[in-house]
Amino acid sequence: MSNENNTPKTMEAHFQELFGYLDTKFKGIDKQFADVNERLSIMEIGSNDDVIAMLKRIEKNTITLNSDAEFLAKKLGKHEMTLNRLDN
Template structure:
C-alpha cells in the first residue's frame, strides 16, 4: 500500500514537472512576444517622430514659400492695377472723342 502511495506521489511530481515545463515554455513565448512588441512599438514611435519632424519642416517651408508667392502676386497685381488705370484713362479719352464725333 505504501508503495502504491509513493508511486502516486511520484506520478504527481512528474505531472507537476511537466506542467512547470509547459508554463516555462509559455513564459518564454510571452517574453519573446513582449520583446517583439516593444521593438515594433519603438519602430512605430521612431516613424511617428520622423513624420512629425517632416511635417514641421514642410509647414515651415510652406509658410516661407507661401509668403514668397503672395509677395510675387502682390507685385504683379500692383503693376496690373497701374496698367488698368492707365488704359482706362486712355480708353476714357477715346470714348470721349467717339462720343463727340457721334454727337456732332
C-alpha cells in the same frame, strides 16, 4: 509533474519573448511616426514660405499694374484735353 512545472516557465518565457518583440516593433513604429510628423512639419513650413512668396509676387504685380493704369489714364486724359481743345 516536472514536465508541468517546466511548461508554465516555458510559456512565460515565450510570452516574455513575444512581449519583447512587440515592444521593439512598437518602438520602431513610434520612431516612424515621429519621422512622419517631422516631415509634415517641414512640408508645412515650406508650404507657408511658398504661399508668402506667391503673395509678395502678386502684390508686386498689382502695384506695377496700378502704376501702369495711372500712367495710361494720365496720358489718355492729356489726349482727351487736346482733342477737346481742337473741337472747340
